[in-house]
Amino acid sequence: MEQQQRFENLKLGERGAIISIIAYVCLSTLKLIIGVVSNSEALKADGLNNATDIVASIAVLIGLKLAQRPADEDHPYGHWKSETIASLVASFIMMAVGIQVLITAVISVFQRNQQVPDLISVWTGLFCAMVMYFVYRYNKSLAIKIKSQAVMAAAKDNMSDALVSIGAVIGIIGSQFGFPWLDSVTAVIVGVVICKTAWDIFREASLHLSDGFDETAILSFKEAVKQVEGVEEVKELRARNYGSSAIVDVVLSIKGGLGFQEAHNVATNVENELKKSTEVLEVHVHYEPSK
Numbered sequence: 001m002e003q004q005q006r007f008e009n010l011k012l013g014e015r016g017a018i019i020s021i022i023a024y025v026c027l028s029t030l031k032l033i034i035g036v037v038s039n040s041e042a043l044k045a046d047g048l049n050n051a052t053d054i055v056a057s058i059a060v061l062i063g064l065k066l067a068q069r070p071a072d073e074d075h076p077y078g079h080w081k082s083e084t085i086a087s088l089v090a091s092f093i094m095m096a097v098g099i100q101v102l103i104t105a106v107i108s109v110f111q112r113n114q115q116v117p118d119l120i121s122v123w124t125g126l127f128c129a130m131v132m133y134f135v136y137r138y139n140k141s142l143a144i145k146i147k148s149q150a151v152m153a154a155a156k157d158n159m160s161d162a163l164v165s166i167g168a169v170i171g172i173i174g175s176q177f178g179f180p181w182l183d184s185v186t187a188v189i190v191g192v193v194i195c196k197t198a199w200d201i202f203r204e205a206s207l208h209l210s211d212g213f214d215e216t217a218i219l220s221f222k223e224a225v226k227q228v229e230g231v232e233e234v235k236e237l238r239a240r241n242y243g244s245s246a247i248v249d250v251v252l253s254i255k256g257g258l259g260f261q262e263a264h265n266v267a268t269n270v271e272n273e274l275k276k277s278t279e280v281l282e283v284h285v286h287y288e289p290s291k
């Protein structure tokens with residue numbers, strides 16, 4: 001995939017982030033207002049969850065914009081990692097809010113004067129879950145089209161938010177049948193989901209920033225290189241992430257009798273073969289004669 005196409009994909013990815021931001025702003029405001037009016041701890045916790053998602057989506061949007069900046073003297077490989085750094089920052093914010101939601105919810109579980117939430121909170125939760133499901137479908141389709149890890153992560157977050165809203169509705173309905181504490185317990189579960197989502201984002205972002213890479217992808221790259229004519233052995237192959245792209249370093253063993261131009265052609269063919277993968281941005285090939 002050419003760099004220009006990658007930049008265009010990043011611009012397309014901005015649409016998904018903007019749609020998520022608009023949806024989260026509207027739904028978070030609605031949930032918090034209805035949660036206060038209807039005395040639903042679960043709906044208020046879900047509203048705070050969406051508030052953190054606003055920050056996460058803004059971070060993704062900023063990261064996508066920064067990633068489009070061209071390479072310069074300080075960043076010879078470009079600014080592809082900007083979206084990963086933004087995701088890391090967003091995970092910290094989400095974890096802080098998740099812990100706050102947990103503390104508030106746990107305290108409310110042990111309060112004796114618990115009130116049964118109004119049924120309007122149920123309809124609000126169902127409406128919000130349906131909206132987030134459609135946002136999820138849009139972002140997932142967009143992520144597959146442009147092959148963006150950041151947008152796919154946003155889509156997964158959209159889906160988790162839809163499920164959280166369904167969980168809040170279940171808790172609220174349960175409180176209608178004589179179990180008012182169930183609403184608070186559901187709020188605790190929502191807090192756990194926020195923390196779990198934050199941890200997953202942190203773990204993936206930190207893996208990329210520390211140059212971790214999927215071992216199965218490494219194996220598939222090696223198999224692809226072995227199929228190139230002239231390659232005797234793949235002595236070493238390493239890769240690192242740059243945003244949604246990858247840079248691959250490979251050391252080859254080739255036939256000792258090949259001339260300089262022939263050896264260079266083998267290296268070029270290896271580079272072209274690896275770049276057939278849409279995630280590979282750059283390939284650095286070093287070749288040695290086989291013994």
